[in-house]
Amino acid sequence: MTTPFKLHNIIKRYGEREVLNVDQLSIEGGRISAILGPNGSGKSTLLRIMALLLVNDEGQLEVLGETVKWEKKQLLRLRRQMSMVTQTSFMFQGSVNYNVAYGLQVRKMPKKAVQNRVDEVLEMVGMSAYRDADARTLSGGERQKVAIARAIAVNPHILFLDEPTSNIDISSAAEIEKYIRSINETQNTTIIMVTHNLFQARRLADEVLFIHEGHIIEQGGKTMFEQPRDQRTSAFLRGETFF
Amino acid sequence: MEIFVQGFKEGLYLIWQLDEEILQVTLLSLQVSLTALILSAIIGIPSGAALALKNIPGKRIILNIIYTLMGLPPVLAGLLVYLFLTYRGPFGEYQLLFTPAAMVIAQVLLAAPIICGLTARAVMALNQEVYDTAATLGASRRQASRVIIRESRIGIVAALSTALGRVIAEVGAVMLVGGNIRWSTRVLTTSIVLETRMGNFSTAIAIGIILLTISFLINMFILTLEKRTFRYDNTIQIT
Numbered sequence: 126m127t128t129p130f131k132l133h134n135i136i137k138r139y140g141e142r143e144v145l146n147v148d149q150l151s152i153e154g155g156r157i158s159a160i161l162g163p164n165g166s167g168k169s170t171l172l173r174i175m176a177l178l179l180v181n182d183e184g185q186l187e188v189l190g191e192t193v194k195w196e197k198k199q200l201l202r203l204r205r206q207m208s209m210v211t212q213t214s215f216m217f218q219g220s221v222n223y224n225v226a227y228g229l230q231v232r233k234m235p236k237k238a239v240q241n242r243v244d245e246v247l248e249m250v251g252m253s254a255y256r257d258a259d260a261r262t263l264s265g266g267e268r269q270k271v272a273i274a275r276a277i278a279v280n281p282h283i284l285f286l287d288e289p290t291s292n293i294d295i296s297s298a299a300e301i302e303k304y305i306r307s308i309n310e311t312q313n314t315t316i317i318m319v320t321h322n323l324f325q326a327r328r329l330a331d332e333v334l335f336i337h338e339g340h341i342i343e344q345g346g347k348t349m350f351e352q353p354r355d356q357r358t359s360a361f362l363r364g365e366t367f368f
Numbered sequence: 369m370e371i372f373v374q375g376f377k378e379g380l381y382l383i384w385q386l387d388e389e390i391l392q393v394t395l396l397s398l399q400v401s402l403t404a405l406i407l408s409a410i411i412g413i414p415s416g417a418a419l420a421l422k423n424i425p426g427k428r429i430i431l432n433i434i435y436t437l438m439g440l441p442p443v444l445a446g447l448l449v450y451l452f453l454t455y456r457g458p459f460g461e462y463q464l465l466f467t468p469a470a471m472v473i474a475q476v477l478l479a480a481p482i483i484c485g486l487t488a489r490a491v492m493a494l495n496q497e498v499y500d501t502a503a504t505l506g507a508s509r510r511q512a513s514r515v516i517i518r519e520s521r522i523g524i525v526a527a528l529s530t531a532l533g534r535v536i537a538e539v540g541a542v543m544l545v546g547g548n549i550r551w552s553t554r555v556l557t558t559s560i561v562l563e564t565r566m567g568n569f570s571t572a573i574a575i576g577i578i579l580l581t582i583s584f585l586i587n588m589f590i591l592t593l594e595k596r597t598f599r600y601d602n603t604i605q606i607t
Contacts, residue, residue, distance in 0.1 A: 178500055201508050209504035215497040218519060227515075228505035279506055 128190075129154045129283050129315050130175055135184035137170055137339075145170045145339040147184070152332070154282075157309050157316040159330035161323070163361065167339040168319045169287060175317065176209050176285050189282065205232065207283040212291055214272035216260035221252065221271050224260045228279040246274040250304060266297030273304055277314075284308065286318035290325065302329060323350075323362065335361065375573025382574050389551075394578060397555040400468050401536045402586075404475030408531055411476070412483025413524060417517055419484070420491035431488065437481035442474075446541030449474040453545065466547040471555070474541035479531040486530060490523020491516060525594045529587055536583050556582075 137145040173179040290298035502512040539557040546553035563572035
């Protein structure tokens with residue numbers, strides 16, 4: 126698999142405030158990468174730029190070997206190779222079935238194929254019994270499972286997860302982690318997740334990025350947890366205040 | 369009280385008798401108001417959604433103008449349409465004044481800003497998450513816009529109901545541009561004015577009952593459509 130993401134001198138500002146400044150960043154395909162960092166460090170901004178939801182002010186972004194020009198056709202083509210699960214798992218008004226089928230319907234898949242795929246992914250996350258339930262009445266954990274089913278239904282090359290287990294209990298989180306690992310292993314999907322949970326990052330990630338004040342401080346394998354090179358990473362991992 | 373009872377009885381009698389003139393006036397009212405409502409929805413829903421979703425220069429001023437037009441006095445709307453359609457006006461050659469078409473134009477002028485303004489409000493009340501979710505699931509801009517309108521549908525239905533209330537109960541503008549001509553441009557509201565002026569209060573009340581019944585039935589139809597689209601209850605449970 127080609128390198129799905131290459132970022133060169135990416136800068137994002139909100140008004141006068143610079144929230145992201147990434148000199149160089151490459152993310153390898155087929156792996157689980159975790160983006161770590163304190164609140165307001167620019168993790169979600171970085172994720173949203175890579176997910177093509179936010180336009181960078183400066184620099185060059187390459188997605189799946191293409192330089193992003195932010196043109197309508199190119200954006201749609203690239204976006205259709207990725208999907209995302211957000212922190213709140215927003216659900217459209219309607220049934221679980223409608224929500225999971227949405228990504229397939231916008232791709233104009235035949236009705237029968239849509240239904241088969243919806244059944245398949247709901248079965249996978251153990252939510253088949255909720256097919257006709259109102260998606261907005263589900264619990265946090267159930268919602269998150271449906272959001273994962275909805276995101277993987279479209280067979281993405283890249284899956285973004287923004288704090289996928291922050292609002293749910295430990296056992297539901299463990300189940301979600303199981304699905305994340307299974308998607309990566311069985312479909313070779315590149316997974317990029319933002320998480321506050323160091324233990325989760327340690328359990329799941331092949332690669333870890335530590336971001337602070339909009340800058341990538343450190344990028345590496347799991348060894349980063351034992352032998353961080355930068356003292357800010359080290360302080361963050363120890364739960365110390367360093368800013 | 370007696371006058372209300374008499375009016376109610378007379379209303380039922382007029383409906384039962386299928387009085388030819390009342391039937392014609394009722395059908396014309398329906399024709400004018402529903403045509404105006406449909407045209408206003410065609411103009412108001414897309415323009416309201418576009419106003420909410422696009423970064424147009426002067427957006428705040430445009431919204432301010434739309435909100436002001438939502439309270440446009442019907443007589444003023446009627447006067448404007450009158451001046452445009454009168455013999456010496458810019459569209460005088462089309463001879464639309466004192467026709468149902470002129471009444472439709474006046475009502476569109478009143479209803480379109482309501483639908484546009486309330487649609488814009490309903491769309492603006494949504495979160496960025498709606499677009500983000502649709503976009504990350506592979507929706508094109510058009511498909512994402514459609515889902516945004518779908519998500520704000522309760523607000524849009526409210527806009528349609530409000531606009532219907534405005535056009536069906538409207539009297540000043542249709543009186544000015546329609547002229548309340550018997551068998552031609554007389555509608556239920558202008559009939560009420562006429563009957564009241566003639567001292568036929570019970571007939572006026574009877575026509576009022578017919579007007580309210582029609583409004584009730586149309587709103588019931590709109591709410592049934594909404595209910596069919598959303599099988600789920602959106603009521604906030606307060607315990």
